[in-house]
Amino acid sequence: MSNNARFAEIAALAGDPGRASMLNGLMDGRALTASELAQLAGITAQTASSHLTRMTEAGLLAVEKQGRHRYHRLASPAVAQMIESIMRLAAPEVTAKPLRTGPRDAALRAGRTCYDHLAGRLGVSITDALIDAGHLDLGLDAGEVTDSGLSLFARAGIDVEALTARRSRILCRPCLDWSERRPHLAGAIGAALCSHCFNNGWIRRLEGTRAVSVTPNGQRQLRETFGVSL
Amino acid sequence: MSNNARFAEIAALAGDPGRASMLNGLMDGRALTASELAQLAGITAQTASSHLTRMTEAGLLAVEKQGRHRYHRLASPAVAQMIESIMRLAAPEVTAKPLRTGPRDAALRAGRTCYDHLAGRLGVSITDALIDAGHLDLGLDAGEVTDSGLSLFARAGIDVEALTARRSRILCRPCLDWSERRPHLAGAIGAALCSHCFNNGWIRRLEGTRAVSVTPNGQRQLRETFGVSL
DNA sequence: TTGATACTTCGATCGTTTTCGAAGCATCGT
DNA sequence: ACGATGCTTCGAAAACGATCGAAGTATCAA
Structure with missing residues (x-):
């Protein structure tokens, strides 16, 4: 063929x-x-x-x-990357009136997984907090973890060194969020952060969907550790 | 919709x-x-x-x-990124017999532009040479220019600083070559290198195609400056 | 073994899409 | 003004692909 x-x-x-x-x-x-x-x-x-x-x-x-x-x-x-790249084009242009959506969508907009990292308001909030605190630097197409970010993740128990070692995957990259229309953190570090949240019971998956909800403990931890206000 | x-x-x-x-x-x-x-x-x-x-x-x-x-x-x-991501999936799996193709394809395989950077044997050769000489470090999904690479490009007259300043675009990334089935250099630095080759008459576009050919002078310059053997 | 569940294959229908000839519109050169 | 060129619109024919009912296979549970 x-x-x-x-x-x-x-x-x-x-x-x-x-x-x-x-x-x-x-x-x-x-x-x-x-x-x-x-x-x-x-x-x-x-x-x-x-x-x-x-x-x-x-x-x-x-x-x-x-x-x-x-x-x-x-x-x-x-x-997944192909799907993501199509999604990016399919994301409705920024329009005046945000279209009304059902409750199912509302949960997805609040927080969800995007392949293996966090998206929705949750994902974007975490990303914003990390950037604001100078832990992260994201362009439109690339990004990097700063020194202060490295030590922050180390303190949280995420082994960035181990992630960097695997050169087969990019450590840190932006992924355009279709609901928020702004970038959230993806790449190996995004995936690690996501599993970290699951493993510590900070977030939970809503039965049968990609949507995730933040537990009370998760809210506190995210605020104290990463400075995220939800 | x-x-x-x-x-x-x-x-x-x-x-x-x-x-x-x-x-x-x-x-x-x-x-x-x-x-x-x-x-x-x-x-x-x-x-x-x-x-x-x-x-x-x-x-x-x-x-x-x-x-x-x-x-x-x-x-x-x-x-372009979407098309590239589909191409990556469409690239035939590594098969035993390389399918025969016409002369038109041969030119494309030898060298061509891929959106705004160089691909084909030409693109891959340059990329390999840069990596071998330690000027470049490419993973499957990301890459970076080393210090020696920075000074090399500076000597060649490519202002990497200026490219880095534009944070809207990734400086350096791999792009899977469909003909060679190996990565070649893309990103801002890939584009800069490509225009540099055109501007100095190192390569010329074959009328009406994406294919490019290397001029005699280009061959010498590429070998002397970047250590590329074609 | 018997019945239920998960999934696939077959076959026919139906709507969509692609395609191109023919005709129409806009622009260029003279 | 005129014909030639680049491109679009219209309309009809043909090909294609999605869909689902019915029937078949595989696994599970008892």
Whole structure:
């Protein structure tokens, strides 16, 4: 197959509303079953099945059999990056009236995971606090952790050295937030911060969604450790 | 329109072979006329026209009228990034037999521009030389110019300081080369190096393509200044 | 074994999209 | 003014892909 045909094939796969929903649903990095994805996309199991097969064959998804379930996940971070780059273009231009959205959306806007890091008001607030305190320096396309940031993360128990050692992944980069339309922290350090929050019970996932809520203890810790006001 | 619908719309636009060809043709950042794009995609002018209209309306392309010509170009670097991220997935997995390609492709593989920096064997060779000499450090997802690299570019007359000052763009990043399947240098420094080569007559664009050829003087200069063996 | 659940395959339908010929509009050169 | 060129609009034909009901396979639970 020609290079261009394969390019078009990949893009076309992401270009169907049903498949787009599924891909977005997998953006938090978890693996979901075919039924969950079907429900998420609002289509029947048969339709979802054929979509999932095609996306798997094209190398967009990886599938893992576990008993009678099939867990589907994004095949690689490169796929997540593609989705993210399309999302960035799809983010509605800044308009005068912010469109009203349902309660489900409200939770997502408040806080959610974006592949493996934090997004929404939560993600942006943390990022802003880190920047304001001079721990972080984010451009539109790149970023870095300052010396004071390094020691802050070290004190919090996040081993930045270990993350830096793995040169296969960028330590620190901005990721444009589709709901806040401003950058939040991504990259290895963003992912580490996110798991740190989960592991210490600072945030909890809302059953069955990408949305996360901050626990009371999490609020206190985030304020005291990182200076985040929510 | 819902966010997901817009996501699917954008992706679907890139998902048609004709449109994909045009988008790829615009990846060097130049603006092309509708007829040029039609020919490039192997479709009639009418078909191309409707495609171009749709992509422009969707915000993927920007168009500039000049007399009876209409110059189309990618609307923003964000669009180029999306295309690049799809390309990365579309790059054929490393296979045993390298598929035979025509002479036109051969020129592209030898050297070409990728949006605003150098790609192909030329781009990869320069990047390799810089890395080997310790001027550059590239991971899979990020990179940086070393101190020796800074002074090298300074000696060559490329003002890295000025590039660093513009925090809106990452200075240095890898971009996966679809023909070589290895990273080449992108980012602000990659773009600066590319224009430097053009401005000093080290490379020349092959009429009407993204392909570039290295001039005899360019070969010498590249070898002497950057240690590149072609 | 029996029934339920998770998922896939098959087949037919239906709506969408692509495509191009023909005609129309705008601009250029002379 | 005139024809040539670049591009767009219109309309119809053809191809394609999404969808779902029905039926089939695999796993689980008892």
